[in-house]
Every structure is written in structure tokens, then in C-alpha cells.
Amino acid sequence: MRKMLSTIMMCMLMVSISSLAIADDPEEDCYWYFDEGNPENECELYCNNSTFENMSMAFNSSEECEECRLEFLDNQTEGNETEDPVDNETEKEIEKMKYSFGAEIRLLQLEKTIVKNLLKGEMAVSVLQGLGYNTTDLEAILAEMHLVLEEVQAADPQENNSVEVFIDLKNDSKNLTTQFRTTIRELLDGVKYKEIKEQIRNATSDELQNYSRRVRNLIKQFNVNQIYRLYGIIGNQTSTFVNDYLNGTVNLTQVKLQLMKIINMKTKEKRNQIFSEMKKEKIQNKNYAYGKAGDAKGNFSERHLERLRNRLDKANNSGNEKLIEKIQNRIKNYENSSKDKGNGSNNGNNGNGKGKGKK
Amino acid sequence: MEEMIDMDKKILSIFIILVIVVSTTVLYVTLKEPISKEDQQDFALGEYPTNEDISNEIDDTFLPENDEIDIGDMI
Numbered sequence: 001m002r003k004m005l006s007t008i009m010m011c012m013l014m015v016s017i018s019s020l021a022i023a024d025d026p027e028e029d030c031y032w033y034f035d036e037g038n039p040e041n042e043c044e045l046y047c048n049n050s051t052f053e054n055m056s057m058a059f060n061s062s063e064e065c066e067e068c069r070l071e072f073l074d075n076q077t078e079g080n081e082t083e084d085p086v087d088n089e090t091e092k093e094i095e096k097m098k099y100s101f102g103a104e105i106r107l108l109q110l111e112k113t114i115v116k117n118l119l120k121g122e123m124a125v126s127v128l129q130g131l132g133y134n135t136t137d138l139e140a141i142l143a144e145m146h147l148v149l150e151e152v153q154a155a156d157p158q159e160n161n162s163v164e165v166f167i168d169l170k171n172d173s174k175n176l177t178t179q180f181r182t183t184i185r186e187l188l189d190g191v192k193y194k195e196i197k198e199q200i201r202n203a204t205s206d207e208l209q210n211y212s213r214r215v216r217n218l219i220k221q222f223n224v225n226q227i228y229r230l231y232g233i234i235g236n237q238t239s240t241f242v243n244d245y246l247n248g249t250v251n252l253t254q255v256k257l258q259l260m261k262i263i264n265m266k267t268k269e270k271r272n273q274i275f276s277e278m279k280k281e282k283i284q285n286k287n288y289a290y291g292k293a294g295d296a297k298g299n300f301s302e303r304h305l306e307r308l309r310n311r312l313d314k315a316n317n318s319g320n321e322k323l324i325e326k327i328q329n330r331i332k333n334y335e336n337s338s339k340d341k342g343n344g345s346n347n348g349n350n351g352n353g354k355g356k357g358k359k
Numbered sequence: 360m361e362e363m364i365d366m367d368k369k370i371l372s373i374f375i376i377l378v379i380v381v382s383t384t385v386l387y388v389t390l391k392e393p394i395s396k397e398d399q400q401d402f403a404l405g406e407y408p409t410n411e412d413i414s415n416e417i418d419d420t421f422l423p424e425n426d427e428i429d430i431g432d433m434i
Contacts, residue, residue: 006370008374009370009373009374009377089429093428096422105422106428109426109427109428110428110430112427112428113427113428113429113430114430117430117432117433120432120433120434121433124433124434170428170430173430174430174431177430177431177432177433178431180433180434181431181432181433181434184433184434193434196434197434200433200434215426216424216425219422219423219424219426220424222422223421223422223424226420226421229420230417230420252421252423252424255421256414256417256418256421259417260410260413260414260417263413264410268407271407271408271413272407272408274413275408275412275413275416278413278416278417278419278420279416281420282416282419
């Protein structure tokens, strides 16, 4: 009797242990993460939640995260400007360039962002000059940014290579912005840096507001086209609310609600069909963006070098010594790194995937 | 003999405690499992899209009027 009971007890114990193991949720993970868009933020701990789903990099410890964050900051210098020119965000932006107004919107948005950064950069420089700092390097970066702005303004959205131009110039302006930030960071201590940052945070101008208006109007045109396209899928006649949206009587949220209402009035099968059509279109857009991004990456280095040489010509004409020197150095660095890569000695650090738990 | 009976009682009480522990754990597991399976089924079937699915697709079709390109901050 005793033997039997002890065997049963042993069995029960084993069942209990294995049940506990099953009951334990393996998904209950926490990761350290830093925001690549704003790497100056400290590493933060995220546990299994919706925010975590959107992360691109995750680390098992705060030390790993901090190490990668610092490396990431270090790599945000000139030498890093030839790295992958199409990030996820840019690829998403390209998706909309498939439609009419899409390319125009993206190029105008880029122009507006450069104008905004130039405004803030120039304000920061004038504050620094007032405080007696040497701002030659910063001014040279702004001068090159002006050249990029001219290139964006000269780009034709109707041309076949408009996506390529958008990728190239967005990449250039992003690199120049990072260079400016790094340079100013080296000039100032933490307190002064924060003070100036606060001073220029809400800087705006009539020019910038004009850009915002133009972008908004173009986006409205784009959205109206999308409404017509959706009506085509739903199979309804267009109603007057398209005009109401254009006039500003109804906003985009109301338009979306109206469309939702129309779709909800359909049968389940029709709803399913509409959903499938929308999904199909989305996949086609993703494929379009993926293809264009791949094409742009193809000869990115050659195009970059060509742009730098063109800018050097313009800098020579302007006689800006610091800018000439800066571009010449970059061309030289660029050619050297290309040579290194050609020799198979890739010394560059990609700086964006050291994390063990890269998602 | 009495000692034997006393021993059996002890074993029996331990056995009862074990039964309670095991049944609680098993109950916890069985209650937890169907929920996650149900979730997975909902996701996998996708026979009819929910309002949220359709709403998300509609959102993706349009561009927010305040949409901006991010190239980072100057400072």
C-alpha cells in the first residue's frame, strides 16, 4: 500500500512540475531598446507589449544596449554616409510615390523639412556667433545643405528617376543634419546645448508656413484621388462629400468614417471583397517600393560621388573655402573607402545591427 | 499497528495536498490554453475582416494632412 502511494505521489509530483512548466508563459520577455531616430535618448526597458512590436533592435541587457547606442552615435559621422540609404521609413514613403501627386508630395515635403532645418541651423549659428563661438564648420554644413535644397527644388516629380532622386537627397540631408548635430554637440556643454535647443524648438517663418500650406493642399488632392479609387472598389457613385473635403467642410477623419459606414452597409461577402482589393493594392505598393529601393541601392555610391563632385563645382564657383575643403575631404574619404571595399577589406562598421536580438 | 495507521494518515494527507496542488495547476493550464488557441484561430481564419481590419486598410490608403518627412533634428 505504502509503495503504491509513494509511486502515485512521485507521478503526481512529476505531472505537477511539467504542468507548471507549460503554464509558464514563454512570451513574457523584456528587452532593452534605444530609439535609432533619436539615439541620444538613453536605453529603455520594454516588456512584451504593443510598443515592443514596432521595435527594430532589442538587447538582452542594458550594457549591450548602451554599447550599441554609443557605437551608433559614433558612426553617425561622415564615414557612415554610404550605409543603407533606404531605411524602413523611406521605403514606406516611397509606396505613395506610385500614385499621381505622390512624388510631388514627397519632394515638396523633403524641401519643406530641409528649409525647416536650415532655419533652425541658421538660428543656432547666429546664437553661437553672439556667444563668441567659432561656427565655420557649422556654416559649411549649412552651405552644403543649401546646395541639397537647390537640387530638391530642381528635381522633376514627373521624371522616372524621381524616387531615386528622393532617396538620394533625403539621405544627403539626413547625413548633413546629423553632421550639424554632432558638430554642435562637440562645441557645447550639455546645459548650453539644451538652452539653445529650447530657444530654436518652435522656430518658424512665413516661408515655412507657405510650404506647409502647399503640402497640405497637395495631400488633399492625393486623398481625393484615393477616395475616387476606393469608390471604384466599393462600387458606389461618388457623393458630394468629396467636394466638402476639398472645401474643408469635412475633415479626413469624417471622410474615413463615411467610407467605413458605406462599407458596413454591404454584405459580408462584399466587405470581404473590398478588404481583399485594398489589401492587394497595399501589397502592390509594397512591391513597388521594394523594387524601387533595390534599384536605387544598385548604383548609389556612384551617384553619391557624382553629386559630391557637382557640389564641389558649385562650391568652387561660390568661393566658400571651408565648404570646398569639406567636400574635397569627403570625396577623398569616399574614394578611399570604395577602394578598401574593392580590395575586400571592409573596415567599415555597419553600426546598426550589433544587437543580438535584432528583430 | 496504531503506528502504521498513523503513518498511513500522514501519507494520505500529503497525497490530498498533492492532489489539490496538481489539480489547481492543471486547471490553470487548461483555462489558459483555450484563450490563446481562440486568439490564434481568430487570427488564422480571417474569413471575414473585422471593422478594425477594414479601418486600418482605409487609414493606409490616405495620407495624413500633417504628414512630414523626418531627417532628424539639427540640435
